[in-house]
Every structure is written in structure tokens, then in C-alpha cells.
Amino acid sequence: xxxxxxxxxxxxxxxxxxxxxxxxxxxxxxxxxxxxxxxxxxxxxxxxxxxxxxxxxxxxxxxxxxxxxxxxxxxxxxxxxxxxxxxxxxxxxxxxxxxxxxxxxxxxxxxxxxxxxxxxxxxxxxxxxxxxxxxxxxxxxxxxxxxxxxxxxxxxxxxxxxxxxxxxxxxxxxxxxxxxxxxxxxxxxxxxxxxxxxxxxxxxxxxxxxxxxxxxxxxxxxxxxxxxxxxx
Amino acid sequence: xxxxxxxxxxxxxxxxxxxxxxxxxxxxxxxxxxxxxxxxxxxxxxxxxxxxxxxxxxxxxxxxxxxxxxxxxxxxxxxxxxxxxxxxxxxxxxxxxxxxxxxxxxxxxxxxxxxxxxxxxxxxxxxxxxxxxxxxxxxxxxxxxxxxxxxxxxxxxxxxxxxxxxxxxxxxxxxxxxxxxxxxxxxxxxxxxxxxxxxxxxxxxxxxxxxxxxxxxxxxxxxxxxxxxxxx
Numbered sequence: 001x002x003x004x005x006x007x008x009x010x011x012x013x014x015x016x017x018x019x020x021x022x023x024x025x026x027x028x029x030x031x032x033x034x035x036x037x038x039x040x041x042x043x044x045x046x047x048x049x050x051x052x053x054x055x056x057x058x059x060x061x062x063x064x065x066x067x068x069x070x071x072x073x074x075x076x077x078x079x080x081x082x083x084x085x086x087x088x089x090x091x092x093x094x095x096x097x098x099x100x101x102x103x104x105x106x107x108x109x110x111x112x113x114x115x116x117x118x119x120x121x122x123x124x125x126x127x128x129x130x131x132x133x134x135x136x137x138x139x140x141x142x143x144x145x146x147x148x149x150x151x152x153x154x155x156x157x158x159x160x161x162x163x164x165x166x167x168x169x170x171x172x173x174x175x176x177x178x179x180x181x182x183x184x185x186x187x188x189x190x191x192x193x194x195x196x197x198x199x200x201x202x203x204x205x206x207x208x209x210x211x212x213x214x215x216x217x218x219x220x221x222x223x224x225x226x227x228x229x230x231x232x
Numbered sequence: 233x234x235x236x237x238x239x240x241x242x243x244x245x246x247x248x249x250x251x252x253x254x255x256x257x258x259x260x261x262x263x264x265x266x267x268x269x270x271x272x273x274x275x276x277x278x279x280x281x282x283x284x285x286x287x288x289x290x291x292x293x294x295x296x297x298x299x300x301x302x303x304x305x306x307x308x309x310x311x312x313x314x315x316x317x318x319x320x321x322x323x324x325x326x327x328x329x330x331x332x333x334x335x336x337x338x339x340x341x342x343x344x345x346x347x348x349x350x351x352x353x354x355x356x357x358x359x360x361x362x363x364x365x366x367x368x369x370x371x372x373x374x375x376x377x378x379x380x381x382x383x384x385x386x387x388x389x390x391x392x393x394x395x396x397x398x399x400x401x402x403x404x405x406x407x408x409x410x411x412x413x414x415x416x417x418x419x420x421x422x423x424x425x426x427x428x429x430x431x432x433x434x435x436x437x438x439x440x441x442x443x444x445x446x447x448x449x450x451x452x453x454x455x456x457x458x459x460x461x462x463x464x
Contacts, residue, residue: 023379028369050372091398091442134386137260140282143382147255150379151386154366166323210323 002102002109004156005031005059006149007066009124012116014038018047018055019146020113025051027153032058033066033110067127071107074098075120075128076148078141092131095155101130102156111152113145167214175214176201182221185228234334234341236388237263237291238381239298241356244348246270250279250287251378252345257283259385264290265298265342299359303339306330307352307360308384310374324363327387333362334388343384345377399446407446408433414453417460 006024011017017037021044024032032054040055048055067073077092093101102109112128114120125131134151136143143151167175179200183193209217238256243249249269253276256264264286272287280287299305309324325333334341344360346352357363366383368375375383399407411432415425441449 019376019379022372022376025372026368026375026379028371049376050374091440135389136258137389139260140254140257142282143258144251144254144281147251147258147379147382150375150382154383154386157367157369208323 002072002105002107003031004029004102004109004111005033005070006153007033007035007061007110007112008037008145008149009035009063009112009120010115011037011113011145014040014044015047016116016144016146017058018044018049020149021048021051021054021058023146023150023153025054026150027157029153029157030054030057033061034058035061035063035066063124063127066110066112069108070110072102072105072109072130073128074109074111074130074132075125076111076113076132076134076152077125078119078133078136078143092133094135095132095152098130098132098152099155099158111156113149116145165211167209167211171211171214172204172209175204175209175217178218178221182225185225234304234337234339235263236261236334236341236343237265237302238385239265239267239293239342239344240269240377241267241295241344241352242347243269243345243377246272246276247279248348248376248378249290250276250281252381253280253283253286253290255378255382255385257286258382259389261385261389262286262289265293266290267293267295267298295356295359298342298344301340302342304334304337304341304362305360306341306343306362306364307357308343308345308364308366308380309357310351310365310368324365326367327364327384330362330364330384331387331390343388345381348377397443399441399443403443403446404436404441407436407441407449410450410453414457417457 006020006029008017008020011020011034014037017032017034017040021032024030037058037060044055045052061069111132112120112124114124132152134143134148176197180193180197183196188196204217238252238261240249240252243252243266246269249264249266249272253264256262269290269292276287277284293301343364344352344356346356364384366375366380408429412429415428420428436449
């Protein structure tokens with residue numbers, strides 16, 4: 001697994017640096033590198049919230065020092081037509097493509113984000129190995145730097161949600177069998193039976209029930225059956 | 233295609249509303265709905281940047297009005313262990329899974345984001361059809377609301393980057409043929425030839441050259457050949 005660091009190249013606003021620290025930590029990363037940042041004050045600290053450690057441990061480097069310590073440099077650039085027409089910023093990859101490209105890479109990978117007002121210079125982009133661009137609307141393509149970092153971090157995080165179990169084949173079959181008995185109980189017409197059962201399988205198949213939901217469905221059917229059997 | 237709207241339920245800070253408007257527009261969406269928001273002032277306007285139209289056109293609704301006008305309600309919730317253990321917030325889907333679930337759905341889809349400090353209430357979640365959770369680090373799972381909206385909007389946007397062409401099979405074959413001739417020119421040993429050609433195909437195959445890059449490679453080879461032929 002590569003060790004990913006997020007590099008902010010000459011950020012202008014401390015608030016963005018604080019927000020950046022927060023999303024970096026939200027997605028399980030730890031390293032923030034700052035190239036010539038403004039003074040870090042109360043606003044950055046407030047916006048970093050519980051990621052003040054990321055902010056305080058941020059490494060201060062020059063661009064050349066980043067190049068020196070990094071195994072792979074990724075330049076992130078906005079999707080501006082005036083810049084992508086040049087060979088220097090081509091070809092470019094989306095964050096999800098980047099995720100695939102980093103699979104199996106070892107060492108330090110630096111994902112570099114440019115200045116809020118004009119991004120990275122051609123000189124800086126030239127020194128990078130891969131160009132990454134977040135696909136945005138042509139109506140308003142310029143994303144706030146902390147939101148851009150959030151999206152790249154989200155894609156690179158490889159986080160899986162805590163897993164919850166789905167009902168097993170056996171549990172589902174038992175539910176369908178219960179449905180079938182229930183259809184008997186309500187004198188569902190024979191000629192419709194097969195199609196109705198198929199429809200129930202379609203509905204409950206695509207909804208991917210949890211075991212608890214299966215139990216609840218059985219409960220509802222049983223409760224209905226009891227009322228049918230004990231009706232006045 | 234569903235018409236997606238982003239609903240902020242009782243947001244506390246106008247700054248977050250401004251940032252939300254901006255990311256909504258960044259990913260090509262237009263509709264923001266505000267349930268009982270704070271006063272919108274200079275900070276929201278500043279942070280919305282060129283998405284002031286989204287901010288100004290935001291619809292003010294009650295939760296029940298959202299339910300009434302919407303075809304599908306998606307509750308977004310933080311991945312807190314105390315909440316996900318309840319059946320009400322299960323099963324939950326990631327933003328990329330949500331994207332798949334909305335494929336082919338028509339009508340208005342409301343993606344609802346809760347308060348900055350305690351999210352959505354159980355009463356509110358109960359009224360929703362689908363639960364969506366952004367996978368985050370257990371170390372610091374609480375994402376700023378505007379960053380959460382950004383990530384969901386990014387996933388739901390279905391935006392494709394402007395396409396650029398890759399070199400065709402014929403262009404690549406012509407390059408490999410040029411490499412092969414070049415190996416002749418530098419007396420590359422016969423017994424190594426096949427492996428070297430395979431390696432060149434591997435390298436340039438996986439790097440997916442653009443036509444312009446192929447042209448440049450030919451140019452470099454030709455320039456080298458000229459120097460080999462005209463050496464003093």
C-alpha cells in the first residue's frame with residue numbers, strides 16, 4: 001500500500017487548510033504537507049475541528065523537497081479548457097482511475113493541490129508523474145480546494161463500510177415458502193400463483209433483506225395467519 | 233433520469249450552506265432545499281462564490297413538504313456505531329451504491345443531510361426510503377456537511393470528463409515496428425530481441441499513449457537515428 005500524503009501548494013486561506021486537515025483525517029489519512037502556507041491561526045484550528053493533530057503535524061516543505069522525498073507525484077488540476085489542450089496536462093485521470101493506478105504501488109505518493117486562485121503552474125505540473133482531474137460541471141468547474149481534497153481522499157481511502165449480513169439463500173427460501181403457504185391460506189388463484197411467486201421473488205430478491213428483516217416478514221405473515229384463523 | 237435535490241435539514245451555520253451551494257453547482261445540480269435554515273448573510277454568499285444563484289433560488293420547505301413533493305427520500309447518516317445498530321438505520325448504502333440504485337428512477341429524489349451537531353432524528357430517518365452513509369475512518373468519522381454533500385454529488389453526477397483520444401491499434405503497431413527497426417540500428421542482440429520487444433509492449437501498452445505522445449516517440453527515435461547515421 002502506498003503512503004499517501006496531501007500536499008497544499010501555496011494555499012492562500014488558512015480556513016481551507018483547516019478543512020483540508022479535517023477531511024484528510026475523515027478518510028483515515030494522516031499526512032498533510034504545506035508548501036509556503038499563510039499563517040495558521042484560529043480559523044484553521046476551528047475548521048480542522050477534531051483533526052487539529054493533522055494540522056499541527058503538517059510538514060512544511062518546498063516543492064523540490066516534496067519531489068525529493070516522494071516516489072510518485074500526482075498533480076491535481078481543474079478541468080479548464082485553456083489548460084487541458086496543452087500536452088503537459090494530458091492525459092489526465094479521474095480520482096477513481098487514480099485509485100486503480102495506485103493499486104500495488106509502494107512508497108510515498110504525493111497528491112498535490114494548487115493555489116485557490118490559479119492552481120499549479122506549468123513548471124510545477126511538469127515535474128509531476130500523473131495528472132488527476134475531478135470531473136465537474138462546465139457551468140462552474142472550480143471546486144473549493146478542501147472539497148477537492150475530500151473527493152480524492154474519499155476515492156483513495158479504500159475504506160469499506162462496516163459490514164452487515166444479508167439474509168442467506170436458506171433464509172430467503174424459507175420466506176418464499178412461507179409466502180407460498182400464505183397464498184394458499186388466502187385462496188390465491190392457482191392460475192396466478194406462479195406469476196405472483198415470481199413477482200415476490202423479484203421484489204424481495206432485489207431489495208436484499210437483512211436477516212432481521214426476514215424475521216419481521218415471517219412475523220407479519222404469522223400474525224396475519226393468526227387473525228385469519230381466529231376471525232370472528 | 234431522476235431530478236436530484238439536496239436537502240439541508242435545519243443546518244446551523246450559514247457558511248456551510250454557502251459551501252453546499254457551491255459543490256451542488258460544481259457537479260451540475262441546481263436544486264437546494266432548506267428546512268428551517270439560519271439567516272443567510274455575507275458568509276454564506278461569500279462561500280457560495282459563483283453559485284450564488286443556487287443559494288438564492290434555494291427552496292424553503294418543511295420536512296413534510298419535502299416528503300410530499302418527493303418520489304424517493306434518501307437519508308444520509310454518519311457511521312456512528314450507536315445509531316447503525318438500530319434497525320431503523322439499516323441497511324445502509326454507500327454513495328456509489330446509491331448511484332446504482334437511482335439508475336433508471338424518474339421523478340424527484342431528495343437526498344437529505346442532517347444538522348451539523350446531531351444529524352437527522354429517528355423520526356426523520358423513519359420517513360425516508362433509503363439510508364446512505366459515506367464510509368469514513370472510525371478515528372474521526374464526522375464529515376463537514378458541505379464535504380458530505382460534495383462527495384454524494386460527485387458520485388451522483390454521472391459526469392464524464394471531456395474525452396481525449398488514445399492511440400489506435402495501428403498507431404501503436406507502427407510505434408512497435410519503429411522500436412524493432414531501432415533495435416536493429418543499435419545492434420541489439422538477437423537472443424534478447426523477443427523479450428525486449430515484449431517489455432516495450434508492456435511498458436507502452438499499460439501507459440495508454442495519446443496520438444500526440446506516439447508522434448513524439450517516433451520523433452525521438454528518428455532524431456536518434458539521424459544522429460547515429462551522421463555521427464562524427
